[in-house]
Amino acid sequence: MAHVLIADDDADIRDLVAFKLAQGGHRVTAVQDGMAALKTVREQPVDMALLDIRMPRMSGLDVCRELRAAPETATLPVILITARSQEGDVEVGFAAGADDYIIKPFSPRELSSRVTALLNRVER
């Protein structure tokens, strides 16, 4: 049972991801921008962060960089979510320290599998 943070300014996607992960038994905290994501991670223990790349106030890439820069969150598993038209961001995302990425449109089932796989990898 992991605590997963999802940050996306699109309420429909945020709710869908949160619902799918909750269905898989995870505790989910959903926020709508990068600043709120960072605040959540600093205030409570989180096992994984799912970050949309394009968000208001602070992008998912910047959140990822901030997480990697802080010793207490440097190893937090991070998955980036991006639209197909922004696939170029993926390389930048890996450079920023992301562990995996998901491209929209995505299958909720595949997203859940990726989250589980990454959590298992980290546990091992």
Add this chain to the structure above:
Amino acid sequence: MIPTGIVRGALVGLSAVVLALTLLIVCIRCGRRYRQRRRERIAAPVRALLLRLLCAEEDDQSALLHRLAEIDKRTWTALEPTLTTLLGKVAGGARTALIRLYELRGAARDAVAALNSHRASRRGRAAQVLGQLAHRPAVAPLCRLLADRDPEVRLAAARALGRIGDPAAVPDLLESLHMPRSVPPGAVIRSLVSLGPGAQRQVAAGLRQEPLVRAVAIEVLGAIGAASRTSEIARALREDPETEVRIKAARALGRLGMPDGLEPLLAAVGPDRPTALRTVSVGALGSLGAVAATDRLVELLGDATPRVASTAARALLRLGPAGQGALRAVADDRAGGPASAQARAALAEVAVGGARHGVRAEVAL
């Protein structure tokens, strides 16, 4: 001297106009927010049901689908923006479930009818839905919408036709480029490209039309990899009277990568040709990967036009070991003048790029 009364009156009038405009903006925003909240309130009870449907296993979808298909019209209307958004953002079983829901609800039929709505927003949304559903019977009415009085609707229709993927839409998409109410070329190109190689014959028909259509057709043929059209594109590069069309042809030949493209590209880099055409053609020689172009590209390193020379250096880099070897030989020639400088600059750029890549990889690890 203007009388004080007139100045005062003008100031009062101006203030009144500013106040009225501010109030109007506030009212519009409040109205929009109110409608949004109202829609969310109406859709809330069935939203959870929708999320369950999208996350359900296939065997469990049927009952949820039927429950959602039977919701009243008011709730459906409130839920529809969410459905439309999600249709473009989910894949796999979730997308199939959404399409099934639209089918059960008869939403495609309703959307076709809504293409005739007097409200532009409804016409645009209907076009979007039909595109997301890839609803082929909507191709003809969507083609008519390419001449809609609202530019956003025209754009939505072009995008929808691209998503549906029926080559029958090609003549209308090409025609929409030069109608009085036109569609931006970028949108038409994206739609035509998403139709894929299956639309090659219809797109190639555009090579015999007016300049903008010819340019778009060539760009699309290059992007979809229509290698069998190389000779027609090469002819356009040699003979078309419009420089813009020839530039597109040069770029397309580079993308297609066929040997037939070499000769017309070498001819297009001649000093008597327009600079923009020469630059693109030089770049295309690099994309083509033709080692036979090495000597000509080396000559162009010393071209009087710096853009042509620097593009030649980058093109040589793209030719692989042969091009890079030639570039190094020129760079080592200290008496080589500007050509040698161009070669050294290109090699230095590669070295810096490689180093930057190394740093990135280290950060990622």
